Amino acid sequence: MRTVTRNLVVAVLAVVAVLLALGALPGYLGSGDPYYVEATTAEGDGAAVVADNLSERRFPYAFEALGSLEAGEEPARSEAYYEGPVGFKESFTHTPFDEFGEFESRNRDAVERDADSPVGDVAYLEYDGQRYRLEIVRGTE
Structure with a gap:
């Protein structure tokens, strides 16, 4: 050669x-603050994204939080997501913010936006006939 x-x-x-x-x-x-998706049951008949036809592989944070809620865990939250340094990680990985952006694109009225956040911090899902409130929270482990 x-x-x-x-x-x-x-x-x-x-x-x-x-x-x-x-x-x-x-x-x-794994640097930076952890973010979680927390799930609670929601009362009322407001707008919601119908999650019965959503893939658990595409929305792992949302479905993990719903699974924690069904298992009776307190708080019912997903695995932690760490932002990483200078926005580098977000370009290459799936985030809970991506999921909430997708919820917003499916039903804008089902997501409550925070003025300081690029995507909604609260989303309402309907899954197996039950209405859920999902929220992205920043916290400690």
Whole structure:
């Protein structure tokens, strides 16, 4: 193998390894404040996103919070999501904020917006005939 070809192959493999690391590494970053999705049952007949046809794989934070509520855990919350340094992680990983943005795109009236937040902090879901209030909370472990 010629030196130029070998160097080109090594360079391409190095670039591929760096790109794979950038895609996987941010999910393991655990710095910053934790954010959780907390679930409570909600009374009333207001607007809600119908969650019966939503995928648990696409909305893991919401469904984990609902599962905690059904299991009787107090508080009923999802796994912690850590922001990471300087917004780097959000570009590469799935966040609870992504889920609430998707809820808002499905039914704008089902999400209550906070003026300081880029997406809604509270969303109402209807799942298995029950209405739930989901909220993104910032907290400690």
